[in-house]
Amino acid sequence: MKGKLILLVLLLVVLPTAILTLMAGLALRDWEAVVQQRLRDSAYSVLQGVASRLNSALDREAEEVAAAMADAVARGAAVAALDEVNGRVCEARPLVAQTYLFMNPWGFLYPPELAAARQDGDAALTADDALPVALRREIASGREGQSDYRFRAGEDRYCFRALPTGALYVGFRVRREEWQRRLWQAVRSASSGGLAVLAEGPGLAGVAEAGREAAGGVLLSDSFGVQEPRPAAEADGEVAGGQPLAETRLRPPCEETRLYALLRNPDEAWMAGARRGRLVGWGVALLAAGILAGAWLVLREATREIERVRARSDFVMGLSHDLRTPVSGMKVLAESLYLDTVTDPEKRKRFLGAIVRECERLNQMVERVLFFVRFGQGALAYGSQPLDAGALVAEAVQRFCALAADSGAAAVRLETEAGAPRVRGDESALAQVVFNLLDNAAKYGRPEKGDAPCETRVTVDTVTRRRRPWSRRRRWVRLGVHDRGPGLTAREARRIFSRFYRTPSARRRNVSGAGLGLALCRHVAAAHGGWIEVRSRPGMGSSFFVFLPAAEEAT
Known part of the structure; x- marks a missing residue:
């Protein structure tokens, strides 16, 4: 039965707990992957916001330049008028360094100092020739219906837009210093919270130095990830090294950034994540430990219940045997008297006395059984009256000796302190306590074959002591029963007053009993405001003491 119960607990508790722990570990790993993906998505969204901000700035400048130049062309403005428009636009739009008007394929109409661009097959190109060549290449390679052209020519960046009228294109050259300043501002404003946005591109080192002096952080670099890995990250005191969460490239004409x-x-972020992981891991471990502890408690309680059932069965079997003995004896004696096989008056009187003793013994056994049943049901009720402890113990000893005279039990010696105070309680219950202790002493103090009987000593005295270290001192009446039995180990002494507990030596010696007597004694003592304790060593016998509070003598 116990093996089946253990197997059942393993299948229904331990195995599901192991599976639950494994699933929790997998879920934790998936959760970490989801968190990392969300972090990467958030970083990419931040980068897209920076790129969109910069691209929108170029779009606005292109629209303003296209509107101003188209209006001037529509009015048939001369070069002087175009110079005026160029000055006004460059002053109002900080990103615009120079405006342009181009007619494809002839060349630039404005500014006048730009000569017509040479053909691609020319041997050499000057700085002024690079712009028309690059613009013609962009127009030739553009898609059908494309109106915006953004590109680099030399070290400069250009934005052009086709006008609806003819083959005219208007555009502007991006002012490098203003563009780098806006890039630095966009990157700086996006570097908030736990993220740092870094920009890498040619010509940004000077802006990085200015940024360090202005705001205490390097966010721009000439060669980020190209010559030396992450110099900006190493130079910035607030940004530590590591793999980027996300990266993106700006649109032309700034695609190199x-x-x-x-x-x-x-x-620190890794440590925070590790702490969260450890907390979740500890939570799973504690959950598993709680389940296993619960399973262990259930298993222990089930095992104890099995032991209780077995003890009840042993109790019933022992009771049946104990009842059969006096009943059989009374039956034999009664049959002898009934059949007139015994004619001697003295012998008949002895037979009748034996029947009376067996009846008394049977009555005591029935009373004990009823007492045990009420104790098991929690239905015991106690009276309260002043009692002479010495007289109560003496009467219980006398009754026990009368019933155990034929069983070969050891002699009982009573030692009563003169002038012991009275106690208040239930006479029947306290007598039952003394009877149970004497019965145990008779069972476990029974001599081995061939040895002389060992005397059982019963004492009644008065002590003054504290029940607990923090309670006050008071007088107690102490009832003691001392035997010379096999004694108890420390572990057995701690459990001896538990219900249905029987020592291994009792089972080994096949001593009858159900493990209820001492539990009943503890219950009765506690109900009377006292307690019971045992002092014992293996092979040296045991001494059981019942402490009852002393009461004032009745007047």
Whole structure:
């Protein structure tokens, strides 16, 4: 039965707990992957916001330049008028360094100092020739219906837009310093919270130095990820190294500029994630431990219940045997008297006395059984009256000796302190306690074959002591029963007053009993305001003491 119960607990509790722990570990790993993906998505969204902000700035400048130049062309403005428009636009739009008017394929109409661009097959191109060549290449390679052209020519960036009228194109050259300033501002404003946005591109080192002096952080670099890995990250005191969470490239004409998003203090972020992981792991471990502890408690309680059932069965079997003995004896004696096989008056009187003793013994057994039943049901009720402890113990000893005279039990010696105070309680219950202790002493103090009987000593005295270290001192009447039995180990002494507990030596010696007597004694003592304790050593016998509070003598 116990093996089946253990197997059932393993199948229904331990195995599901192991599966649950494994699933929790997998879920934790998936959760970490989801968190990392969300972090990467958030970083990429930040980079897209920076790129969109910069691209929108170029779009606005292109629209303003196209509107101003188209209006001037529509009015048939001369070069002087175009100069005026160029000056006004460059002053109002900081990103615009120079405006242009181009007719394809002839060349630039404005500014006048630009000569017509040479053909691609010319041997050499000057700086002024690079712009028309690059613009013609962009127009030739553009898609059908394309109106915006953004490109680099030399070190400069240009934005052109086709006008609806003819083959005219208007555009502007991006002012490099203003563009780098806006790039730095966009990157700086996006570097908030736990993210740092870094920009890498040619010509940004000077802006990085200015940024360090202005705001205490390097966010721009000439060679980020190209010559030396992450110099900006190493130079910035707030940004630690590590792999970028996300990266993107700006649209032409700034496609050589790349944006990166990194974690600020990734070691701290990693430690925070590790702490969260450990907390979840400990939570799973505690859950598993709680389930296993619960399973262990259930298994222990089930095992104890099995032991209780077995003890009840042993109790019933022992009771049947104990009842059969006096009943059989009374039957034999009664049959002898009934059949007139015994004619001697003295012998008949002895037979009748034996029947009376067996009846008394049977009555005591029935009373004990009823007492045990009421104790098991929690239905015991106690009276309260002043009692002479010495007289109560003496009467219980006398009754026990009368019933055990034929069983070969050891002699009982009573030692009563003169002038012991009275106690208040239930006479029948306290007598039952003394009877149970004497019965145990008779069972376990029974001599081995060939040895002389060992005397059982019963004492009644008065002590003054504290029940607990923090309670006050008071007088107690102490009832003691001392035997010379096999004694108890420390572990057995701690469990001896538990219901249905029987020592291994009792089972080994096949001593009858159900493990209820001492539990009943503890219950009765506690109900009377006292307690019971045992002092014992293996092979040295045991001494059981019942402490009852002393009461004032009745007047």
